[in-house]
Amino acid sequence: MxxxxxxxxxxxxxxxxxxxxxxxxxxxxxxxxxxxxxxxxxxxxxxxxxxxxxxxxxxxxxxxxxxxxxxxxxxxxxxxxxxxxxxxxxxCPGDVEWPGQLDDLATARPVGLWARGAASLRFAALRSVAVVGARACTEYGAHVASMLGAGLAEHGWTVVSGAAYGVDAAAHRGALAVGGSTVGVLACGVDVAYPPGNRELISRLGQEGWLLAELAPGEHPTRPRFVLRNRVIAALTRGTVVVEARLRSGSLSTARWAARLGRHTMGVPGAVTSGLSSGVHALLRNEGQLVTGAEEVIELVGPMGALAPVPDRPVLARDLLHPATVRVLEALPAGRAVPVEWVARASGTAAEQTRARLGELRALGFVEGVQDRWQLTHPPG
Known part of the structure; x- marks a missing residue:
């Protein structure tokens, strides 16, 4: 040199x-x-x-x-x-490919980054989201992480995680499954496959996505290095989603770094009885925002106007009834037949109009007439 x-x-x-x-x-x-x-x-x-x-x-x-x-x-x-x-x-900091958002770490910024994979890391990181969580996750956690990884990648976002077992691996695999962009940030050298059980995944990340590490080739992970690695994941991305995490989970440190750096912190809720979701729920009670899918994540981290679709509410047959007809239907008692006059009084509707509304309800299968009395049936939908 x-x-x-x-x-x-x-x-x-x-x-x-x-x-x-x-x-x-x-x-x-x-x-x-x-x-x-x-x-x-x-x-x-x-x-x-x-x-x-x-x-x-x-x-x-x-x-x-x-x-x-x-x-x-x-x-x-x-x-x-x-x-x-x-x-x-x-x-190195200042290189064309260096992600400038890492500079937000100030004196905790990486000295440099060892990288394997495609070029243009800086551009990939500009639209990136971290998806992290428990190593020993549930099937629910793995499914959600995989769906988030695939959904974000399909919308052109880079999925960043730590290549660990559980949620991390599921998020990476979800992105890779749809041919998307994904980055694995390691707590060891980029030539070390850790954890060993993810060797094939780590190899794919180095070929189809990116592998990043602060540590020199051959270096192995330690517990402190895992925790410190999380600050890079948080700084590299626009926001961090925690899928499953216990109260003392290391993945929550990524969310804490994200909050400290002014990034979005998000969590996917789980069962209130699940210890693996207790840390996520604590995050949501404080600074975290609840998300359930990729579109909701993008609504938070993406450009203005990138709104998540409003979930469709199931439409029942009774939802399409006229309000006056609903009033007559609601007046009918369960389990017995009553005359028109009884229904008119109970619904506050004129007898002639009540009779017309009952005829409409009979045609739709909601009620049936029995010897000038009316009773409920089991209406469809």
């Missing part, structure tokens, strides 16, 4: 790109202290300082020693070669 003034066609120079690649080996995702160093000194000076004995501001001696150990082991050129061999690339 050559000097500071040379670029590779993106927003970063070769030197800056190598420095950011090295930093993905050295600092953990979402490290706001490291983010403040990047803001103050830039990637090249920050990476260089991590190889020196004098600590940067704000860091303790013990942590500095750990960072220096990682810095000594970093091999950025080799990491780039590894990913290039897999058909991937490394994105």
């Amino acid at each position: 050559s000097g500071r003034g040379v670029t590779d066609g993106g927003g970063a120079t070769d030197e800056e790109r190598l420095a950011r690649v090295a930093l993905t080996r050295i600092v953990e995702p979402g490290d706001e202290l490291a983010g403040s160093w990047l803001t103050r000194y830039g990637p090249v000076e920050t990476a260089r300082a991590l190889g020196a004995a004098t600590p940067l501001p704000g860091v303790g001696e013990r942590r500095w020693a750990g960072l220096r150990l990682r810095a000594a082991a970093a091999r950025p050129a080799e990491d780039l070669e590894t990913l290039t061999a897999l058909g991937g690339r490394f994105l």
Whole structure:
């Protein structure tokens, strides 16, 4: 790689790109202290300082020693070669393909993104929605997530999730099933299939959609990395939908990040007796908005005027009756026949008009006449 003034066609120079690649080996995702160093000194000076004995501001001696150990082991050129061999690339802030909405994370912004998949990530992310939820979801949760993924994709929206078991996988598969756009944000290297049971899905995401990671190739996930990964999912999208989640579910952290960043937070309700929906219901009681389908999600995150269709109300035969006829029908008692005069008095309708309305109801199958008395039948619909 050559000097500071040379670029590779993106927003970063070769030197800056190598420095950011090295930093993905050295600092953990979402490290706001490291983010403040990047803001103050830039990637090249920050990476260089991590190889020196004098600590940067704000860091303790013990942590500095750990960072220096990682810095000594970093091999950025080799990491780039590894990913290039897999058909991937490394994105830096300022690159043409960099999703600008990630900058909303400020000092928690990713140092860079390792990416596999199609080009034009920035354009795909401009119309994107996160669909997240429980790993051990119910059949209901998997069905809803799949329908949301497919519905959003069919309307031209990119579905973003974490490629985990359960809701995440169902949302990705729903989008892929209709040939739609979908992004998997990993808590490990983009060359690591985790969880192993989703290996085939993760491979498809890398070929037909996108795989993104903050961690260098070969890195494996940890519990904190899963939680920190969620901030990228939230920042990348216009809104987050939680399908199923317990009260302490990690997927709720994605919704909290979305709310913090001014994005829409949405939840799909479940049975009030289901512990797997308790976290979603808590979200809905606070800042979340209730959604039941892709059109309702798009109404919230899409352009003005993208309104969800009003659900059709089932039309019953009695809904088509004239109000005066309904009044006569409602006056008839259940289980016994009564004369016209009784119905007229009960409905407050003149006897002649009552007789006409009863004739109409008989023709429609609502009532029957028995020796000048009238009683209810079991009307159709």
